[in-house]
Amino acid sequence: MKKIICLLLIITYVVLSGCSFPFADRKFSTEKWIQTEDSQKYHYIKDLKENYNLIGMTSQEVRELLGEPYDEKVKGQVGFEEYSTHDDRTDMIFYYRLREDIISGWEIYLIRFKNNVVFETETGVEDW
Numbered sequence: 001m002k003k004i005i006c007l008l009l010i011i012t013y014v015v016l017s018g019c020s021f022p023f024a025d026r027k028f029s030t031e032k033w034i035q036t037e038d039s040q041k042y043h044y045i046k047d048l049k050e051n052y053n054l055i056g057m058t059s060q061e062v063r064e065l066l067g068e069p070y071d072e073k074v075k076g077q078v079g080f081e082e083y084s085t086h087d088d089r090t091d092m093i094f095y096y097r098l099r100e101d102i103i104s105g106w107e108i109y110l111i112r113f114k115n116n117v118v119f120e121t122e123t124g125v126e127d128w
Helices: 001-024 030-037 044-053 059-066
Strands: 093-101 105-114 117-125
Touching: 030 044, 030 059, 044 093, 044 105, 059 093
Parallel strands: none
Antiparallel strands: 093 105, 105 117
């Protein structure tokens, strides 16, 4: 009887340990980030924030690190409506979708530029 209980506990532990794997944070790399669907990029954001300082990077350096930003203006950001992702502006916002939520919409990674240099980054929710 003890062997059966022990075996069941081991099986339960293995199953529960495996269930947490898809939700674990992953180590960021440019290749993995670019190849990952937008709805799954949130797995990399913690490592990206901890190990890559985007402040001071140019828009080209950010593109080399993260690929092309989501191709839309950020709507509803007070004071930033006129900013865009186009290279003809030096003050712009890039954003990258991280995951979709049925209730709140897309979680995004927002990168703000002044004179083509990153001065602020944050995660937030895409304004519909």
